[in-house]
Amino acid sequence: MIERYKNAKWEDIQPNLQKAFETMVAGGKGIYLYGSVGTGKTHIAYAMKKHYDWPSEETPSGYRMGRNLQIHNMIDLMHEIRSDFDRTIKENPDDRITEYTGVLILDDFGAEKATDFVAETIYRLINHRYERMLPTMFTSNCTLQELAEKLGERTTSRIVEMCDVYNLAGGDRRLQK
Ligand SMILES: Nc1ncnc2c1ncn2[C@@H]1O[C@H](COP(=O)(O)OP(=O)(O)OP(=O)(O)O)[C@@H](O)[C@H]1O
Ligand SMILES: [Mg+2]
Numbered sequence: 001m002i003e004r005y006k007n008a009k010w011e012d013i014q015p016n017l018q019k020a021f022e023t024m025v026a027g028g029k030g031i032y033l034y035g036s037v038g039t040g041k042t043h044i045a046y047a048m049k050k051h052y053d054w055p056s057e058e059t060p061s062g063y064r065m066g067r068n069l070q071i072h073n074m075i076d077l078m079h080e081i082r083s084d085f086d087r088t089i090k091e092n093p094d095d096r097i098t099e100y101t102g103v104l105i106l107d108d109f110g111a112e113k114a115t116d117f118v119a120e121t122i123y124r125l126i127n128h129r130y131e132r133m134l135p136t137m138f139t140s141n142c143t144l145q146e147l148a149e150k151l152g153e154r155t156t157s158r159i160v161e162m163c164d165v166y167n168l169a170g171g172d173r174r175l176q177k
Pocket of ligand 1: 038
């Protein structure tokens with residue numbers, strides 16, 4: 001767990017977003033959560049992770065499979081994929097992500113610099129999850145309109161079909177600390 005968000009908890013999440021999360025992990029729509037800087041999006045993502053993750057364990061009735069949720073910061077993820085690609089570590093350096101079928105939160109979506117490589121990698125990632133109907137949540141500073149301008153209509157259209165859209169209102173919590 002990341003130090004900054006180690007105290008983030010399920011109760012910090014507003015009820016409509018708790019419900020949206022339960023819907024998503026039960027096989028329903030994903031979540032596109034957007035809002036301005038410091039409104040608490042990443043905090044919510046880590047609170048969801050803490051609520052959802054559980055380890056594999058022996059139980060009196062047998063064995064319970066663990067489950068987990070991955071959070072990736074988009075800027076970091078694009079750097080990692082790009083540097084794997086440059087070092088030709090793999091034929092397809094984003095396989096690591098496209099092979100993942102669990103619950104995925106992409107944090108800071110739309111904040112990455114949209115080079116051709118980035119736009120194409122994001123499209124591959126989104127289309128992969130779109131086709132398989134995999135549970136995906138996005139957090140972003142961008143409205144869907146701004147996202148379409150940055151990443152194109154094809155990626156944005158898929159996200160619109162995959163997700164229910166939520167706006168996180170409020171001021172910058174960092175300035176209130
Ligand atoms: N519900 C909450 N209760 C307590 N602290 C919170 C809550 N939500 C957010 N915070 C704190 O406010 C600060 C800013 O939140 P966070 O980093 O999640 O914002 P953000 O929306 O992800 O911002 P950005 O768009 O810049 O990424 C963090 O220190 C976070 O832990
Ligand atoms: Mg954030």
